[in-house]
Amino acid sequence: MSHLYHLQTMMLLLYRDHNHILRNDAEWKRPARI
Known part of the structure; x- marks a missing residue:
């Protein structure tokens, strides 16, 4: 679970x-x- 959360955070950043x-x-x- 924590790994998935870390991956999601990295992608967001x-x-x-x-x-x-x-x-x-x-x-x-x-x-x-102009």
């Missing part, structure tokens, strides 16, 4: 970090497009 990176990338490119 990776997913959150990935979204943060994508959002930063979008913010970076927005001024360049």
